[in-house]
Amino acid sequence: MSVKITGYLTILFIFLLGLECYSQIKLTTPRTRRTNFDVANAILNVTVKDAEENNKTLRPNLQILDSANNVVNGYPGRFRTDQEALNLPIYQKYNIKLSLQDYDDTTLVYDLTGQKIAYQASRVIYMRPKRTRFGLKIQDIESNNDVPVNIVLKNKNRDEQITLSSKDRKNSVYNARIRQKDDYDLEIKDNNGLSIYKGKVNANNGTYFVIAAQKVQGYNIYTVQQYKDANQLGQAIQTASRRVKNFSLNVKDLESDEGIQAGAVFTNKNRNEQIIIQPTDGSGRTIQVSLREGDEYNMEVNASKNYFFHSDKVKITNNSQPKAVSVKLTKLEKGAKLALKDIYFDFNSAELRDSSFIELERVVKMLKANPKVKLSIEAHTDNVGSRGKNLRLSDRRAQSVAVYLKEQKINDTRLVTKGFGEDRPIVPNTSEENKAKNRRVELRVLESSK
Numbered sequence: 001m002s003v004k005i006t007g008y009l010t011i012l013f014i015f016l017l018g019l020e021c022y023s024q025i026k027l028t029t030p031r032t033r034r035t036n037f038d039v040a041n042a043i044l045n046v047t048v049k050d051a052e053e054n055n056k057t058l059r060p061n062l063q064i065l066d067s068a069n070n071v072v073n074g075y076p077g078r079f080r081t082d083q084e085a086l087n088l089p090i091y092q093k094y095n096i097k098l099s100l101q102d103y104d105d106t107t108l109v110y111d112l113t114g115q116k117i118a119y120q121a122s123r124v125i126y127m128r129p130k131r132t133r134f135g136l137k138i139q140d141i142e143s144n145n146d147v148p149v150n151i152v153l154k155n156k157n158r159d160e161q162i163t164l165s166s167k168d169r170k171n172s173v174y175n176a177r178i179r180q181k182d183d184y185d186l187e188i189k190d191n192n193g194l195s196i197y198k199g200k201v202n203a204n205n206g207t208y209f210v211i212a213a214q215k216v217q218g219y220n221i222y223t224v225q226q227y228k229d230a231n232q233l234g235q236a237i238q239t240a241s242r243r244v245k246n247f248s249l250n251v252k253d254l255e256s257d258e259g260i261q262a263g264a265v266f267t268n269k270n271r272n273e274q275i276i277i278q279p280t281d282g283s284g285r286t287i288q289v290s291l292r293e294g295d296e297y298n299m300e301v302n303a304s305k306n307y308f309f310h311s312d313k314v315k316i317t318n319n320s321q322p323k324a325v326s327v328k329l330t331k332l333e334k335g336a337k338l339a340l341k342d343i344y345f346d347f348n349s350a351e352l353r354d355s356s357f358i359e360l361e362r363v364v365k366m367l368k369a370n371p372k373v374k375l376s377i378e379a380h381t382d383n384v385g386s387r388g389k390n391l392r393l394s395d396r397r398a399q400s401v402a403v404y405l406k407e408q409k410i411n412d413t414r415l416v417t418k419g420f421g422e423d424r425p426i427v428p429n430t431s432e433e434n435k436a437k438n439r440r441v442e443l444r445v446l447e448s449s450k
Helices: 002-028 230-234 236-241 354-369 387-407 432-438
Strands: 041-050 061-065 083-089 093-099 106-111 120-127 131-140 149-155 161-164 173-179 184-190 195-201 208-216 219-227 245-253 262-268 273-278 286-291 296-303 310-315 323-329 337-339 374-380 415-421 440-447
Touching: 041 106, 061 083, 093 120, 106 120, 131 149, 131 184, 131 230, 149 173, 161 173, 195 219, 195 273, 208 230, 219 230, 219 286, 245 296, 262 286, 273 286, 296 323, 296 354, 310 323, 354 387, 374 387, 387 415, 387 440
Parallel strands: 041 120, 131 208, 245 323, 374 415
Antiparallel strands: 041 083, 061 093, 093 106, 131 173, 149 161, 149 184, 184 195, 208 219, 219 273, 245 286, 262 273, 262 296, 296 310, 337 440, 374 440
16 A cells, blocks of 8 residues: 555656646746747837928838848838838847938837737838038139128929028038939029029039129129039139130110110030129120130020020130120010020920920020010921921920920910911021021010010
8 A cells, every 4th residue: 555655656746846847947938939929929010201291101122130130031122001010029129121212221220029929019210311412602703702692492392492591601601401312493692682593403413503703894793613522612713713715795775776784694515604794783885704715605695674685605716816796685575576596396296305495494584574574476387398287386386385484484374376387487498507497486575564
C-alpha cells in the first residue's frame, strides 16, 4: 500500500513540476512573438496631406523599415486610397517613409513596443512642398546704394501671394521661399507705387534677379537680369557697365510729327536681360540707352496713354557707330489701325504659336492702360486655297486672338472679331515674301478713350 501511495505522490510531483515549468515559460515568453496571428498586430490608419493646403489629400510612395532598418515586406509601395490601413506587429519600432514628386521626403517614427494587443490608431501626416529660394537685388549704379522697392509674387498654380518690402531685405537682397515646381508672376514697384518690372519666375528660367538702376536725362532706366545661380546676385553694378553701344530713340506722333514723351523696353534675345526705360516729369524727347555689342533686342515703345505701342527688333553689330532710330506712334482714335507683328499660327490652323504671346501681351498692357478702348480684331490670309476656306480660317484665327485676350482678363464686350480671308491684301500675292505680308492680324479701334 505504501508503495502505491509513493507512486501516486511521484506522479503528482512530476505533474506539479511540469505545471510550474509551463507557467515560467508562459510568463517569460512575450505573447507578441505570436506573429502569425492578427491578434498580435496593431492597425495604424494613415492619411497624408499637403502641409500648406490642409484640404489636399496626397497618395505618396510608401516604405516601412523595422527597428533593424530592414524593409518590411507585404505592404503596398504606394497609397491606394486616401487613408491606408497598416497592419503592423506590435513588438517593434518602425520608420514609415513617404515620398512624392515635388514634396520633401517625410518619415514618421512609430513605436509599437509598449502597445497592447489589437491596438488601433489614426494619424495624419503632413508633407511639405519643395521650395526654392527667390532672391532680388536692386542698386543704384552710380551711388551703389540699395533701392527700396515693393515686390509681389503671385502663384499661378494655386492661391498664394508673397509680398516683400524693405524688412524682408537682408545683406541688400530681398529673400523669399517659393514652390519649386510652380510658376509665379513677379511685379516690382517703387515706393511711389509705380511699376518698375513685371515678369515670370520659375526654377527653369531662374529665381534670382539683379537690377541696376540709373537716371539718364530724366529717364529712369532699370536693367533687369534673371539667373539660376545665387552667386550672380553680386553683379548688379557690372550688369550695366557691360552695355557699351549707345542707342538713341526719338518718339513722335504719327500725324503731327511732334516729339512725345514715351518709355521703352529692350528685351535681350541672347540672354535673360531686360532694360526698362520710364519717363519722368523731367524727361526729354530722346531716349538714350546703352546696349550690348553683338546682341539682338526686341524693342517695345509705349506712350503713357492714348497711343498704340510700337514693336521692332534691334541688332547691335560689332564696331558699329551709335545708332539713332525714330519711331512714330499712332493715336488710339476711332478707325486707327495697327498690324500686329510676330503673330504666328500652324499651317492651316487657328491655334496660336507660343511665340505670338509676346506681341499679344503688349496688346493686353495697352488695353489695360486704356480701359475705354474697344477693338476689332481682323485676320487676313494669302490666296493659297479656296476663298471660302480662307474666310473660315481667318475668322477662326481672329477668334483665337480674342480668346487669348479674354483669358488675360480683357472684357469680351471690348472685342469684336472678323475674318477677311484673302479679300484685303496689302500687296499682290506674287511672291512668298508678299504672301507672308498678307497673312496678318490687325487691330482697328472701334471706340477710343476720348
